[in-house]
Amino acid sequence: MTLEIINTRKQKLTDEDIRAVAEIEEHPEVSKWDIPAFGGNVDKAFVAFKKSIENLETGNELLVAQLDGRVVGFAGIHRLEGEIGEMSHVGEIGIAVHPDFQRRGIGAELLKSCMGLAKARRFERLEADTLSHNSAMRRLLEKTGFKFEGIRTKRVKIDGKYYDEACYAILI
Numbered sequence: 597m598t599l600e601i602i603n604t605r606k607q608k609l610t611d612e613d614i615r616a617v618a619e620i621e622e623h624p625e626v627s628k629w630d631i632p633a634f635g636g637n638v639d640k641a642f643v644a645f646k647k648s649i650e651n652l653e654t655g656n657e658l659l660v661a662q663l664d665g666r667v668v669g670f671a672g673i674h675r676l677e678g679e680i681g682e683m684s685h686v687g688e689i690g691i692a693v694h695p696d697f698q699r700r701g702i703g704a705e706l707l708k709s710c711m712g713l714a715k716a717r718r719f720e721r722l723e724a725d726t727l728s729h730n731s732a733m734r735r736l737l738e739k740t741g742f743k744f745e746g747i748r749t750k751r752v753k754i755d756g757k758y759y760d761e762a763c764y765a766i767l768i
Contacts (some may be wrong), residue, residue: 597664601709604658614649616667617660618642625695629730638668646665652753657717659709661693663700669693671706673714673722685720691733705722707740715768720768727752728760 602609609617618641620626622634649658654767661669671691676683681682689710712743717767726733728747738744742764 599705600662600764601658601705602662603713604660608659609649611646613660613662613667614646615642617645617670620667620669620692620694621645623695629727629733630690630692657710657713659706659713661706663697663702667694668697669706670700671710673710673717673719675719684698685718687717687719687722687765689714689722689724691724691736703733703736704740705734711740711766711768722766724764725751725761726764728762729761730762734762734764740766742766 615638616636621641622636622638624636627636634644643660648656656675657673659671660667661671668694671689673687673689676686676688689707691703691710693706705753711722722741722742724733724737726737726746728734734744743766745763745765748761748763750758752759
């Protein structure tokens with residue numbers, strides 16, 4: 597099996613690929629570990645990802661993992677405060693891997709690729725926030741050099757229930 601990490605600035609994705617990214621983002625198993633962006637609505641997620649990919653702002657990046665041509669995960673970097681400002685050196689990252697393909701090193705490869713791309717794009721600091729009970733993501737971040745910075749108590753409210761958020765960062 598061949599894993600390929602695609603930079604969407606350099607290689608165009610098909611609508612089918614973009615829909616696969618949206619399905620991963622809104623997958624019920626993924627939503628257990630991350631903040632659901634579109635409340636499970638794959639169509640809304642598809643439109644948002646398509647627009648984002650077609651109009652990538654200079655500070656944002658999207659990488660897609662394909663295993664033998666099938667989209668199995670993605671990672672994004674969002675530059676804080678755009679290209680100018682006191683926080684323009686900081687990027688927030690997010691990673692999602694389809695549940696059927698987790699624990700195979702795909703998330704680690706996406707994260708490493710994000711870090712290389714961030715360095716090339718002159719980010720100086722990357723931040724990653726995850727629900728505090730997402731032990732797999734926390735282990736991945738720590739394994740790749742991210743440092744735990746703290747917990748934001750009751751940061752996220754999903755279906756009336758509060759969740760803590762763990763904050764990580766790395767200087768690159």
